[in-house]
Amino acid sequence: MAARVLNVNVGVLGHIDSGKTALARALSTTGSTAAFDRAPQSRARGITLDLGFSCLRTALPPHLGPGPGELQFTLVDCPGHASLIRTIIGGAQIIDLMMLVIDVTKGMQTQSAECLVIGQIACQKMVVVLNKIDLLPEGKKQSAIEKMTKKMQKTLENTKFSGCPIVAVAAKPGGPEAPESETPLGVSELIEVLKSEAYLPSRDPSGHFLMAVDHCFSIKGQGTVMTGTILSGSVSLGDNVEIPALKVTKKVKSMQMFHTPVTYAMQGDRVGVCVTQFDPKLLERGLICTPDSLHTIHAAIISLKKIQYFRGALQTKAKFHITVGHETVMGRVMFFSPAPANINEEIQENVFDFEKDYLYQEEYLSKDSVSSEENKENDQTGEVQLPKQQWALLEFEKPVTCPKLCLVIGSKLDTDIHANTCRLAFHGVLLQGMEDKNYTETFLPKLKVYKQKHKEGQVERVMDDYSVIGRSLFKKETNIQIFVGLKVKLSTGEDGIIDGGFGQSGKFKIRIPDGLKPDTKMMLTAVSKKKSKGGKGDMTKEDENSKNDSAVPVTISLIFKRYVFDTQKKMIQS
Numbered sequence: 001m002a003a004r005v006l007n008v009n010v011g012v013l014g015h016i017d018s019g020k021t022a023l024a025r026a027l028s029t030t031g032s033t034a035a036f037d038r039a040p041q042s043r044a045r046g047i048t049l050d051l052g053f054s055c056l057r058t059a060l061p062p063h064l065g066p067g068p069g070e071l072q073f074t075l076v077d078c079p080g081h082a083s084l085i086r087t088i089i090g091g092a093q094i095i096d097l098m099m100l101v102i103d104v105t106k107g108m109q110t111q112s113a114e115c116l117v118i119g120q121i122a123c124q125k126m127v128v129v130l131n132k133i134d135l136l137p138e139g140k141k142q143s144a145i146e147k148m149t150k151k152m153q154k155t156l157e158n159t160k161f162s163g164c165p166i167v168a169v170a171a172k173p174g175g176p177e178a179p180e181s182e183t184p185l186g187v188s189e190l191i192e193v194l195k196s197e198a199y200l201p202s203r204d205p206s207g208h209f210l211m212a213v214d215h216c217f218s219i220k221g222q223g224t225v226m227t228g229t230i231l232s233g234s235v236s237l238g239d240n241v242e243i244p245a246l247k248v249t250k251k252v253k254s255m256q257m258f259h260t261p262v263t264y265a266m267q268g269d270r271v272g273v274c275v276t277q278f279d280p281k282l283l284e285r286g287l288i289c290t291p292d293s294l295h296t297i298h299a300a301i302i303s304l305k306k307i308q309y310f311r312g313a314l315q316t317k318a319k320f321h322i323t324v325g326h327e328t329v330m331g332r333v334m335f336f337s338p339a340p341a342n343i344n345e346e347i348q349e350n351v352f353d354f355e356k357d358y359l360y361q362e363e364y365l366s367k368d369s370v371s372s373e374e375n376k377e378n379d380q381t382g383e384v385q386l387p388k389q390q391w392a393l394l395e396f397e398k399p400v401t402c403p404k405l406c407l408v409i410g411s412k413l414d415t416d417i418h419a420n421t422c423r424l425a426f427h428g429v430l431l432q433g434m435e436d437k438n439y440t441e442t443f444l445p446k447l448k449v450y451k452q453k454h455k456e457g458q459v460e461r462v463m464d465d466y467s468v469i470g471r472s473l474f475k476k477e478t479n480i481q482i483f484v485g486l487k488v489k490l491s492t493g494e495d496g497i498i499d500g501g502f503g504q505s506g507k508f509k510i511r512i513p514d515g516l517k518p519d520t521k522m523m524l525t526a527v528s529k530k531k532s533k534g535g536k537g538d539m540t541k542e543d544e545n546s547k548n549d550s551a552v553p554v555t556i557s558l559i560f561k562r563y564v565f566d567t568q569k570k571m572i573q574s
Contacts, residue, residue: 005070005257006060007269008198009229011123012077013115014101019131023101023171024077026184027191028054055270061195071198074229074270096201096268097194098123104130104148104168108155110420116159117307121427122407125197126161128152129190134170165193205266208293209233209241210403211273216280223253224280226288227272232403233290234266235273242291244401246282249291250275287325287401296401297433300324300394301352301447302408304428306366310412311421314364320410320425322394325402331394333410334564335361336449337387347389350405352431358449360564364390364426392428393447399437406430444565452561453571459490459554460507462524465515469502470556476506483508483558487573491555492520498558510556524554 012020054077060069076095098119102112119126130152136144145168156162169186172178213228235241239252255262256272265271273288287294306314314335322331338345339357365386394408410426434443457473470488474480480501488496488510494517496510516524560571 005057005072006064006198006200007072007074008201009074009076009096009268009270010194011095011098011119012075012101013098013119014129015103015106015109015111015115018101018103018106018109018112019171020101021077022176023099023129023131023169023187024054024075026169026171026187027073028056028075056191058191058195061198063196064198064200071195073194073198095123096125096199097197098126099129099194100126101129101131102148102152103132104145105132105135107148107151110422113309114422114424116156116161117309117422117424118409119161120159121307121409125199126164127190127193127197128156128164128166130166130168131171133168133185134173165197167193201268203267204232205234207233208290208403209235209239210287210289210293211235211241211271212285213283213288214285216283216285218277218280219274223274223277224250225272225274226283228270228288230265230267230269230271232267234264235271237263240291241273241275241288242293243278243283243286243288244294244296245286246278248278250278286327287403289403294401294403295433295435296399297435298396298399298437299434299439299443300396300408300430301432302392302394302428302430303350303352303389304364304392304408304410304426305390306364306426307422307424309422310425314410314425316360316362321413322396322400323409323411324400324430325406327400327402328413329400330397331410334393334395334449335364335390336393337361337365337390339450343385343387350429350431352391354446354448356448358391358447360449360451361390364392391431392426393444393449402430402433404430404433440565445567447565449564450561450572451564453559455558457556457558459510459524459556462516462521463509465521466512467499468496468510468512468516468524469507470510471505471507473556473558474506474508476504478506480506480508483571486558486560486571489557490520491557492517492523494520496556520554523552 012024014020054075056073056075057070058073060071064071098115100112100115100119102108130145130148133141133145149166149168152166153163156164167186167190169184169190171184171187173182173185209230210232211226211228211230213226215227216224218224235252235255237252237255240249241252242249252273252275254274255265256274257265257269262271314333316334317332319330319332321328336358337343338347339359342356367386406429408428408430409424410428411424413423415421415423436442455473457470460469460471462468468490474483480498483498484500486498488498490496490512494512494514496512499509499511501507502509560573562569562571
């Protein structure tokens with residue numbers, strides 16, 4: 001019986017030029033097919049453009065179980081180039097343990113911060129590697145390392161990686177031009193730390209098979225090989241797998257894990273799957289799965305949280321780069337939260353309830369969100385009680401194929417690469433995808449998101465004890481007919497009902513079923529008298545208004561809600 005091999009995926013993330021690829025090379029003993037900068041422009045520029053994979057095998061440490069066995073670290077070398085952050089986001093979904101590589105001479109840089117954010121979303125454990133210690137002057141080396149270690153500890157204090165190990169190394173002493181014979185410094189110590197940090201990742205072979213493919217090539221006479229990491233489920237020889245992007249199903253002919261033939265692989269494994277021939281250029285990266293297990297969606301409802309380092313508000317109707325599964329597409333967002341009546345209810349995780357009402361928001365609500373006009377209108381001024389959960393409707397510019405309940409990250413990747421700012425805006429979970437192309441007609445009307453509307457006008461004059469004329473509630477061109485029958489309240493306390501228009505200038509008649517109070521009637525009669533005093537000729541329109549407003553006007557309040565996706569645009573009052 002072969003000794004068991006436990007595979008742990010280690011993401012090597014960090015700012016460009018921090019020496020990630022050199023570190024992966026120094027650590028690894030077996031390179032996999034996608035390893036070490038396979039893109040020609042990448043080798044020429046000395047930067048990683050795509051996820052590179054290689055592996056390191058070592059004896060299984062005692063804390064991971066009895067008996068002989070090997071611990072295999074699959075090193076996922078993620079690119080540090082800012083414009084390639086989408087690749088990292090793709091890689092982060094398959095990572096168990098993260099190494100954040102920091103250039104000891106520079107410390108935290110923009111992309112190191114972004115990598116840290118991605119790590120917090122997608123990863124449980126981290127080791128910080130201070131690289132390039134060979135560049136520090138001999139006499140000051142130790143104190144410089146200690147200083148940077150303290151600085152990093154401070155940075156990580158308020159993250160989930162607080163207190164994580166920090167190891168100093170020189171992966172390639174003398175830099176890229178140095179001869180290969182130069183021995184790396186601190187790498188064996190780093191391997192020991194990795195072994196002590198390794199844990200049994202929770203792996204589950206049940207459920208649908210889903211694999212993230214990051215490399216594809218053909219072997220003459222054998223078929224096409226797709227290498228990648230299994231995100232869920234398992235696969236065996238002879239299984240049929242679907243390639244959703246190409247809309248084809250293929251049979252598994254053979255499989256390898258780091259050059260060793262295998263007949264079975266499961267969640268967390270890094271594997272090469274050979275299927276019947278197709279053109280590898282059609283699928284450089286993407287997903288393969290159990291036939292019919294993924295859905296292609298045009299829009300989605302997600303639960304989300306803002307990333308604290310993102311500066312600026314998250315506005316409804318704004319466009320973001322949305323990473324879902326392994327794809328990044330542009331998408332427009334609309335934020336909403338529980339209706340005020342449900343704000344304190346416990347919310348079930350990873351489930352969206354279509355029966356409930358939700359309140360539309362002009363922006364994501366956070367402590368620092370500035371109250372915009374609409375939010376003021378929605379009575380969200382002053383001390384806002386932040387909802388326990390907020391959601392967004394995402395509408396994609398082109399359809400995406402992804403598993404249900406997958407991780408979603410929204411970013412502003414068009415922000416200037418050199419700007420010292422975090423471009424990752426929010427992260428969340430996809431709760432409901434909309435597969436129908438005509439989802440705006442078939443699906444959105446089921447989504448009960450409403451806007452709270454509050455309009456104010458003034459009573460112009462009394463008609464009789466049971467009716468008044470109002471103004472300034474509607475524009476001249478408004479069709480008042482659609483408001484007939486809606487309830488209003490006067491600032492003096494009476495309840496009224498809009499009865500219809502009055503004249504052509506947007507004025508309207510209000511019926512007061514219980515009659516006007518005597519005080520109200522006196523107030524309004526006083527106002528009307530003031531207005532009618534003096535000939536019309538010797539009072540300009542402005543004088544008239546200012547005179548009228550100096551008496552205490554009686555205001556009319558109209559409150560209703562309207563569902564955003566209601567095709568009939570009905571106005572609803574509770």
